[in-house]
Every structure is written in structure tokens, then in C-alpha cells.
Amino acid sequence: MSVVERLPRLEPGLTLRNVLLVVFYLWAILVLVGLLIYTLPFVVAVVLGLNVRGSADRLSAIPGISTDGGLSTAVVAGGYMLCLYGVILALAWATSAPAATQTTPPATTMPTASGSDATVAATTQTTPTTTTVASTVSTGSTTTTASSSISTQASTTDATATPTVATTAPPTTTTTATVARTTTAASTTGSERRTEWQVDVVRVVDGDTLEVAFPDGRVARVRLLGVDTPEVHTGTNPSEFEEIPESDAGRAWLRDWGHKASDFARTQLQSETVTIRTDSDADRRGAYGRLLVYVRHDGESFNEQLLAQGYARVYESSFSNREHYLALEATARSNDVGLWNYDPPTEITTTMTTTTSVATTGTGELVVVDVHADAAGNDHENENDEYTVFKNAGDRELSLAGWRVEDEADHVYYFPDITVAPGATVTLYTGSGTDSDTAVYWGSDAAIWNNGGDTIYVYDDSGNLEVEYTYGAQADQSPIPLVGLLLTVGVVLRRL
Known part of the structure; x- marks a missing residue:
């Protein structure tokens, strides 16, 4: 029986037992979530420090994260998580702070005449004080009232103006409105992520991978988009390159051209200033966190040069220049350019010797x-x-x-x-x-x-x-320890 099956279950109906179970389960969930939140930085630190399932490799583009993990990577990863928690708490505090408000004093409405007549009433105090001047304009069933406070000293005057009396100056209706202002921060949307940079090539890792220095001084590894040169640091796979046989000779041929592609990249790009650009139709980063880019040098696309000169194949992925790249590869293959000009070597029989230092050639040892x-x-x-x-x-x-x-x-x-x-x-x-x-x-x-x-x-x-x-350890392998172990086991068995 599994652990889940052993947990108490709710029964039909509203009973005290069901209520207590619900409360208990909710409490347990809150405790587990709380533990997860508080321990998450330490979990992330351990996972990246041990490079579990290549996690550190995939995040190696982040400053401080090493491709091999290690203690420094764990400390940096934990620091990143704690900083993230700090940002979340700061945002929560900022959004929960009370907003400043401005109180608008209530408008004072003076008695008004009904109907469509416009009546203006003014009252002035004879002592220095704050006087409220209210004007009301009544038209039909719509009444507009506004108030304003002013400080004045004058004689008492009561004036009533009726628009139908010719000897009386026509009333001047003054409407002073009190406006409550609300300050709203203008909403801004984050600018789109940058897609193009001028960078300096610090190091050519291989034919399709570079280390570059960005204008802000940051150094990062970038991968050329849409192209794939033969591997030089790991095993080659002839099945990825049509017409190259899956044999030792085919693998050796591709390794050789992988080194040639690296040499070509060093000759063209090492210590040069180039323009790199991402493609909105492609993934921005690859599986190892590297930026996927087109590289232009002296006005020419280096990605296209690799294909046209037979140093690379088209990488199986989606990007806007895919059809053009396929055409470049097809042309190089049909003309037997570069690695596509496969020439099977003559079979050579060699004698394998297992010695610690070795062998004589025609010119030296x-x-x-x-x-x-x-x-x-x-x-x-x-x-x-x-x-x-x-x-x-x-x-x-x-x-x-x-x-x-x-x-x-x-x-x-x-x-x-x-x-x-x-x-x-x-x-x-x-x-x-x-x-x-x-x-x-x-x-x-x-x-x-x-x-x-x-x-x-x-x-x-x-x-x-x-x-x-x-x-x-491999050089120390010997059958003697195994024989000794077998003899020991035999003696023990006989005594039993």
C-alpha cells in the first residue's frame, strides 16, 4: 500500500472528523510550501554546485556559474536566489504602501430659484476671515455648484441680480471649481530585448563557437546560428553529415575538418571586432545557454562562409535564413567543396602494442x-x-x-x-x-x-x-588481486 493510500480520506456528509481532516491537510500544505520557499535557495545551490543533470552547464552563461559546478557556483547560485527573494519582498512592500490622497472640501450650495432663471448669490463678511463664495447655475433640472475659499476684508453687501431688470447690471456668474488631483505614474513597458551588438572576439573555441567581449565588458560564449562544424573536443558523428561514411575513416575525416574549421575561424575572427545578431524566428539561446547569433565580419556573413567553403553543414533548427543556408550547403556538396570532398584513405594495417612508451618512426622515437x-x-x-x-x-x-x-x-x-x-x-x-x-x-x-x-x-x-x-588505475590492472580474491573465497567456502 502506498503512502497516499494510507492517508485518511473524507467521508460522506459534514462531520467533525471531515472538518478536522480538511484543517489538518490545509495546515500540512502550508507547512510544506513554507519549507519549500525557505529552503529553495539552498536546494538550488546544492543542485547547481553538484551540476545535477548538467544544470550548471545549462546556466553557465550566468556570471559566476561554472560549467563544472563546485562550491563557488553553489554560493553564487544561493546568492542569486536570496537576491531574488529580496526583490520580491521589496516589490510586495512597495505595492502595499498606502497611497497619498488629497481631500477636496465639500461644495456649499446656496438656495437657488427653481425654473430656468440664473440666480447669483454672494455673501461677504465684514471681518477678516475666510469667506465661501458659492455660485449656482440652475438650468432646467441640471444644477452645477462649485465652491472656493478666499480671504478678504470688505463691507457687507447683499446683491441680487435679476436678468429681466434693465437698470440692474447683469449678474456675473463666477464658477470656481475645486479639482482633486490624482497623481498616476506613467506606465512604461520594458523595451524589447536587444538583438544586435558589436563585440570583440576574445577566443575561438571551435569553428562554430566563440568567446566575445560585449561593450559593457561582459565576456560570454556565443554559438553561430544555423551552422554546425565537425566536433574537435568530443566524438564526431558521421550520420549528421550525409555522404560521409559511419566508419573510423569517416570520423577521422570529420575530425580533421573540424580542426580546419577551427583554424579558419581563428584566421578570420581571432581578436577582431564583429557584429552579432539574434534571429526573432529562432531560439535566442541554445541548450547550453549560449546566445545563438549570426556573425558579420568586414560586411560578410561568417555563417554563410562556413557553409559555402565546406566547413559546416546546416544545423537542424528553425531560423529565418534556413532556406538560403540549405542552398549554400547543397552547392558546396554538389561541387565537392571542403569536407564534402570525401576521399577514402587507403587501408593501412597497423600492429597494436600495449607499452608505456613507444614506437619508432623513420625519423625518431x-x-x-x-x-x-x-x-x-x-x-x-x-x-x-x-x-x-x-x-x-x-x-x-x-x-x-x-x-x-x-x-x-x-x-x-x-x-x-x-x-x-x-x-x-x-x-x-x-x-x-x-x-x-x-x-x-x-x-x-x-x-x-x-x-x-x-x-x-x-x-x-x-x-x-x-x-x-x-x-x-588502468595501468595497475593485474589478474593477481582477482586470483587472490578467488582463492580467499574458496578457502572460506571449504571451511563452511
Whole structure:
């Protein structure tokens, strides 16, 4: 029986038991709602701090929220919630404050004549005081009365003016109205959200993702709208690119073009000032909270350049330029431009070896001499303290142009055109920086190497496996502990 089924239920009729149950349930609901309200900031802080179901990833565009969660993210998230509560309380207080009112004194109505005649009566006091002058205009059944207070000192005068007497000056009817003013704040509607900015490109993450600095100094990550370049930080999926086979060769081809797209974006946009614009027909932000934008540089659409030059496909989503983008992709595919000019590589048979440092090529030997997988602090926020050191153990220079590094999660890095001297080392950092012959940078925005253990694979420019290096827990795997465990279990069973 479930908990709900165990709860007491109301019976037919109006009984004391039913009344008490209703009161109890209402009280319980109020208590639960109250607890939820007061604990919500702490719940949100824990959820984002632990990055539950990628919540921190999706909200990483908010300042202070890290893609990996952590204590700082939890504190910031809790602070945001408390600030939100403060705003709600301030609004509630402002709307409940009593409004200032202005009291209008009542009008004094003097005796008037009936009918359609206009009668004016004036009364003036002889002492300095406040005198009420009332004028009443009576026409038919409609009477208008107004009053005003003035301070005067004059002789007593009673004057009655009748419009039908020629020798009497015609009466002057003065109507002084007292108006009660009500001050109403002009209602203002929030201006529409901004849709276009001029920004500086701080960093090219990959072919379709940029980090930009807005005019207010805020730095945020934006995603190019309507285009998708092959992945370089995660595994590629050939099924997303028609005509590219779902094979190792197809994935390698797309990874290569993903790096080419990144290089093209860096060449065109790095440190440049560009115009970005959102599209009212598309989602304003993507799944990870990044602004979805068109990018224009030197008067040209960079999104369109990626499609026309074969660096990207059209992303499956709704946006106003979709038909034009599909036409650009179709033209690039029909002309075998860029990644669409797939050329299947020649089958190469390689011998897989499981060694910790490895293999000889025609010009030198590349070995792994150090792996620093556990960066100080949060690995995802200190990428350049995660690195791998390679050494040329041969006696001749070793060119790494076209060589690539992979891990077990299918992250891929391609070496630039560098040459390592005999006995020299080159360090591959996970983060970003300027490449040289002794230090190269993966350009990843998150950690690559697992702290608990991983395997480093290095392939030469022909696709031959040259290095397979296992470190950490995976390198310590041995059948001896398992055999010992089985023997122990066997001895215990025999004694039983």
C-alpha cells in the first residue's frame, strides 16, 4: 500500500472528523510550501554546485556559474536566489504602501430659484476671515455648484441680480471649481530585448563557437546560428553529415575538418571586432545557454562562409535564413567543396602494442615522459595545469605535422607543423595558448585526461599508431588481486 493510500480520506456528509481532516491537510500544505520557499535557495545551490543533470552547464552563461559546478557556483547560485527573494519582498512592500490622497472640501450650495432663471448669490463678511463664495447655475433640472475659499476684508453687501431688470447690471456668474488631483505614474513597458551588438572576439573555441567581449565588458560564449562544424573536443558523428561514411575513416575525416574549421575561424575572427545578431524566428539561446547569433565580419556573413567553403553543414533548427543556408550547403556538396570532398584513405594495417612508451618512426622515437592529469583546484577551470610531456628519444629530428593525440573518450588533438629536436620535449597543454616548438595547446574548455587513469594514443600523419601509453588505475590492472580474491573465497567456502 502506498503512502497516499494510507492517508485518511473524507467521508460522506459534514462531520467533525471531515472538518478536522480538511484543517489538518490545509495546515500540512502550508507547512510544506513554507519549507519549500525557505529552503529553495539552498536546494538550488546544492543542485547547481553538484551540476545535477548538467544544470550548471545549462546556466553557465550566468556570471559566476561554472560549467563544472563546485562550491563557488553553489554560493553564487544561493546568492542569486536570496537576491531574488529580496526583490520580491521589496516589490510586495512597495505595492502595499498606502497611497497619498488629497481631500477636496465639500461644495456649499446656496438656495437657488427653481425654473430656468440664473440666480447669483454672494455673501461677504465684514471681518477678516475666510469667506465661501458659492455660485449656482440652475438650468432646467441640471444644477452645477462649485465652491472656493478666499480671504478678504470688505463691507457687507447683499446683491441680487435679476436678468429681466434693465437698470440692474447683469449678474456675473463666477464658477470656481475645486479639482482633486490624482497623481498616476506613467506606465512604461520594458523595451524589447536587444538583438544586435558589436563585440570583440576574445577566443575561438571551435569553428562554430566563440568567446566575445560585449561593450559593457561582459565576456560570454556565443554559438553561430544555423551552422554546425565537425566536433574537435568530443566524438564526431558521421550520420549528421550525409555522404560521409559511419566508419573510423569517416570520423577521422570529420575530425580533421573540424580542426580546419577551427583554424579558419581563428584566421578570420581571432581578436577582431564583429557584429552579432539574434534571429526573432529562432531560439535566442541554445541548450547550453549560449546566445545563438549570426556573425558579420568586414560586411560578410561568417555563417554563410562556413557553409559555402565546406566547413559546416546546416544545423537542424528553425531560423529565418534556413532556406538560403540549405542552398549554400547543397552547392558546396554538389561541387565537392571542403569536407564534402570525401576521399577514402587507403587501408593501412597497423600492429597494436600495449607499452608505456613507444614506437619508432623513420625519423625518431616519440615517448611519453610525464602526464599531469590532476590540475590544481577545479580541473575544468585550470586547463593549462593539465598537460602531457612528449620526448623525442631518437637521434634525429622528428616532425609532428599531421600527428594526432586521442584519449579513450575520443577527444582528438592534431599537432601543428612543429619539429622536435633529438632529446627535446614538447608539452601538450589542455587549455589555450600560443603554440611553439616546446609547448602546444589543445584549446579545450574542459579537462581531457581522467585523474583516475586513461590511455594516450598518438597516431602519425599516415594513421599508424605510434604511442599507446596507459597511466593511473588502468595501468595497475593485474589478474593477481582477482586470483587472490578467488582463492580467499574458496578457502572460506571449504571451511563452511
